[in-house]
Amino acid sequence: MKVSLVLPIAYFSRVKKPPIPSVEFRGVSKTFGSTRAVASLSLEVAPGEFFSLLGPSGCGKTTTLRLLAGLEEPDRDGGAILIDGAPVTDLRPYERDLSMVFQHYALFPHLSVARNVAFGLEQRSVPAAERTTRVRDALALVRLNPEQFGNRMPSELSGGQRQRVALARALVIEPSILLLDEPLGAIDLKLRKQMQLELKALKRTLGITFIYVTHDQEEALTLSDRIAVMDHGEVVQIGGPAEIYESPRSAFVAEFIGESNFLSGTALREQDGLWTIGRDDLEFRIPAQPGIATGSSVTVAVRPEWLRVCAPGQTPGNANMIPATVREVVYLGETLQVVAEVTATGKAMRVTVPNEGQLKNPIAWKTGDEIVLTWLPGDSQVLEENWS
Amino acid sequence: MRSTRQRRILARIVSKPSTLLAPAGIWLIVFFVVPLGVMMVYSFMPRGVYGGVDSGFTLEHYRRFLDPLYLSILLRTTLMAAGCTTICLALGYPVAYAISRARRWKHVLLLLVIMPFWTSFLVRTFAMIFLMRDTGLINSVLMRLGLITEPIVMLYTPFAVMAGLVYTFLPFMILPIYASLERLPTSFLEAAEVLGAKPSARFRRIIFPLSLPGVVAGSLLVFVPALGSFIPSDLLGGAKQMLIGNLVQNQFGAARNWPFGSAASFVVMAVVLLGVMAYLRSGRGELATSLRDIG
Numbered sequence: 001m002k003v004s005l006v007l008p009i010a011y012f013s014r015v016k017k018p019p020i021p022s023v024e025f026r027g028v029s030k031t032f033g034s035t036r037a038v039a040s041l042s043l044e045v046a047p048g049e050f051f052s053l054l055g056p057s058g059c060g061k062t063t064t065l066r067l068l069a070g071l072e073e074p075d076r077d078g079g080a081i082l083i084d085g086a087p088v089t090d091l092r093p094y095e096r097d098l099s100m101v102f103q104h105y106a107l108f109p110h111l112s113v114a115r116n117v118a119f120g121l122e123q124r125s126v127p128a129a130e131r132t133t134r135v136r137d138a139l140a141l142v143r144l145n146p147e148q149f150g151n152r153m154p155s156e157l158s159g160g161q162r163q164r165v166a167l168a169r170a171l172v173i174e175p176s177i178l179l180l181d182e183p184l185g186a187i188d189l190k191l192r193k194q195m196q197l198e199l200k201a202l203k204r205t206l207g208i209t210f211i212y213v214t215h216d217q218e219e220a221l222t223l224s225d226r227i228a229v230m231d232h233g234e235v236v237q238i239g240g241p242a243e244i245y246e247s248p249r250s251a252f253v254a255e256f257i258g259e260s261n262f263l264s265g266t267a268l269r270e271q272d273g274l275w276t277i278g279r280d281d282l283e284f285r286i287p288a289q290p291g292i293a294t295g296s297s298v299t300v301a302v303r304p305e306w307l308r309v310c311a312p313g314q315t316p317g318n319a320n321m322i323p324a325t326v327r328e329v330v331y332l333g334e335t336l337q338v339v340a341e342v343t344a345t346g347k348a349m350r351v352t353v354p355n356e357g358q359l360k361n362p363i364a365w366k367t368g369d370e371i372v373l374t375w376l377p378g379d380s381q382v383l384e385e386n387w388s
Numbered sequence: 389m390r391s392t393r394q395r396r397i398l399a400r401i402v403s404k405p406s407t408l409l410a411p412a413g414i415w416l417i418v419f420f421v422v423p424l425g426v427m428m429v430y431s432f433m434p435r436g437v438y439g440g441v442d443s444g445f446t447l448e449h450y451r452r453f454l455d456p457l458y459l460s461i462l463l464r465t466t467l468m469a470a471g472c473t474t475i476c477l478a479l480g481y482p483v484a485y486a487i488s489r490a491r492r493w494k495h496v497l498l499l500l501v502i503m504p505f506w507t508s509f510l511v512r513t514f515a516m517i518f519l520m521r522d523t524g525l526i527n528s529v530l531m532r533l534g535l536i537t538e539p540i541v542m543l544y545t546p547f548a549v550m551a552g553l554v555y556t557f558l559p560f561m562i563l564p565i566y567a568s569l570e571r572l573p574t575s576f577l578e579a580a581e582v583l584g585a586k587p588s589a590r591f592r593r594i595i596f597p598l599s600l601p602g603v604v605a606g607s608l609l610v611f612v613p614a615l616g617s618f619i620p621s622d623l624l625g626g627a628k629q630m631l632i633g634n635l636v637q638n639q640f641g642a643a644r645n646w647p648f649g650s651a652a653s654f655v656v657m658a659v660v661l662l663g664v665m666a667y668l669r670s671g672r673g674e675l676a677t678s679l680r681d682i683g
Contacts, residue, residue, distance in 0.1 A: 093582045098582070100579070102575050104573075106575035110597045110598055123583055123585050124584050
C-alpha cells in the first residue's frame with residue numbers, strides 16, 4: 001500500500017513540470033438566448049504573454065474576455081476557466097487577480113483623474129498615504145503628469161489621455177493579468193500607432209500577462225506574442241504573428257489577416273517533392289504535404305506581396321506561372337497594387353509591387369497589358385480545411 | 389411653388405432658436421408673466437370694499453402675513469412638502485432603480501407609474517376619502533378581520549394629507565430618477581466591480597452619485613407643487629390641516645381678499661426660491677459635475 005502511494009509521487013517529482021498557464025480555458029461555452037457566442041473554447045496563455053483575441057465583430061472575442069473577467073458566466077456544464085491553475089468560474093470579478101481596460105474606457109465621470117485611479121485602491125482599503133504614492137506612480141507609468149492631470153475631470157481630457165487614465169486605473173491595483181477590450185478603437189490612427197508601441201513597452205516593463213481583444217489584424221500582429229483568431233465563437237487558429245500571417249490554416253484566416261489570393265484545383269501528380277494542382281487550363285505546383293493524394297481538391301492562398309508581375313516570355317524558371325491581363329494599377333503610396341484578371345478563370349488576383357517612385361521610375365504595366373503572374377511553389381499557403 | 393432659395397431662407401428662419409422659442413415664449417408672457425405682474429401690483433394695494441382692490445400703496449398684507457397664525461401655516465406647509473419629498477424619494481428611488489434594471493417588464497412598469505394620470509386628480513383624491521374614512525374600505529376590512537374593534541381615524545388627520553400628497557406626487561419623483569439611472573452605462577458598474585467594488589460600494593460610489601441629477605429634478609418636481617397644493621389638504625385634511633395653498637385659494641375665493649392672497653402667493657414663491665437655491669448649493673461638488681457630465 002505504502003509503496004503504491006509513494007511511487008507515483010516520486011515519479012512525478014522527477015518529471016519536469018510544465019509551467020502553469022496564466023490563463024486556461026477548458027471547453028468553455030457561452031450561449032445568449034439561441035446564439036452561441038463562445039463554443040467549447042480551449043486555450044492556454046503563458047505567464048507574461050501578450051495574447052490577442054482577433055476576429056470580426058460577433059466572433060465571440062469580447063465574450064471570451066468578459067468570461068475571463070467574470071462579467072459573464074459560462075453556460076451550465078460550459079467548461080472551466082483557470083487562472084494560475086486555479087478554477088475561477090465561481091469567483092466574482094474582484095476575486096480574480098486581474099484588471100481590465102474597457103472599450104470606451106468607462107472612466108467614472110463624477111470623479112477626478114486621481115480619484116478614478118484611486119478607486120481600486122480605496123476598494124482594497126489601501127491606506128491613504130500609500131494610495132497617493134501609488135496613484136502618482138501609476139499616472140507616471142502611463143506618462144501623465146500627476147500634478148497636471150490629477151485634479152482634472154474625465155470630460156476635460158482628450159481621447160488619448162482618457163486611454164492613459166483607464167490604463168493607470170487598471171494597473172494601479174497590480175493585477176497579474178490585464179485584460180484590454182479594443183482599448184485603442186476610439187483614438188485616431190497616428191496616436192493609435194504610438195499607443196501600440198507604448199503598450200508593448202509597458203508590457204515589457206511590468207512582465208504581466210496581457211490579453212488583448214481587437215478586430216484590427218495589423219494591431220494584433222504588431223503587439224502580440226501569440227494570436228488566437230476567432231470566428232463564430234471558435235478559435236480557428238492560434239500562433240505567433242508570423243505563423244498566422246505566413247501559414248494560415250483556413251481561407252478565413254488568410255483573408256481576415258492581410259490580403260490573399262485564392263487558387264483551387266485538383267491534385268494531379270507528385271514529382272520531386274512538388275504536387276501539381278490543376279483546373280481549367282491552369283496549373284501550379286505546391287510543396288508536397290502530408291494528406292494530399294491524387295484527386296484531392298486543394299486550395300492555396302498566395303499573399304499579394306509574394307507574387308511577381310512578369311512580361312510573357314521573361315518568366316523565371318522554377319516558378320508557378322499564371323497568364324493574366326492587367327485590369328488596373330492602384331497607387332497606394334508605399335506600394336502599388338496591380339489587379340490582374342487571370343486568363344483561364346476570369347478571376348481577379350492582386351499583386352503588391354514596391355513603389356520605386358512613380359515620378360522618376362514609373363511602373364511598366366498599364367491596363368490591358370498581357371502579363372504573367374509568378375510565384376515560387378514554396379510561397380503557396382496550402383489551406384488545411386479543403387483537404388478531402 | 390417656392391424657389392429653392394426661398395425655401396432655404398425660410399428653413400433658416402424657422403430653425404433659428406428665437407423662432408423656435410417664440411410661440412411658447414409668447415404663451416408664457418401672456419398667461420404667466422402678465423398675471424404675475426398683476427398679482428405683484430395687487431399685493432401692494434389696499435383691499436377693495438366689494439372685492440378687488442382700491443388705488444393706493446400699502447405693505448399691510450405682507451405685515452399681516454407675519455402674524456403667528458399665518459407663519460405657522462407656512463411652517464406646516466414647508467414641513468409637509470419637505471416630508472412628502474423625503475417619503476417620495478424613499479419610496480420612489482427603489483422603484484426607479486428596479487424599473488431601470490428590468491428588461492422585459494420595463495415598459496409595462498413605466499406605464500403603471502403614469503397610469504394614475506389617466507383619471508382626474510380630483511376623482512382620485514375623492515377615492516382616497518372612500519378608502520380612509522371611518523366606514524371606508526380599510527377600516528371595514530380590518531374590522532371584518534377582527535384586527536380592530538374601533539375604526540382607526542385616518543381622514544382629516546395630517547396622515548391623510550401626507551398620504552394624499554405622496555400618492556399624488558410619487559410619479560414625479562420616480563420618472564426623473566428612472567431617466568438618470570437608465571442612462572447610466574453598465575460598463576461603469578462593470579469597471580467598478582472589476583476594480584473591487586462590492587454591490588453596496590457600487591451603489592454608494594457610482595450609481596447614487598450619477599443618479600443625483602434625477603434625484604434633484606425629482607425632488608424639485610415634488611417639493612414645489614406640494615408646497616402650493618390645496619386639494620389633498622382640502623379634501624383629506626379638513627379645516628385643521630390648512631396649508632398655504634388653501635389659504636391662497638380662500639383669499640381669492642370665499643374671503644375675497646385678493647391683495648392678501650397675492651401677498652401670500654409671493655411669500656410662498658420666495659420660500660420656494662430660497663429653498664431651491666439652498667438645495668442646489670448644498671450638494672454642489674459632486675452634483676455639479678454629475679449634472680455637467682451626464683446631464
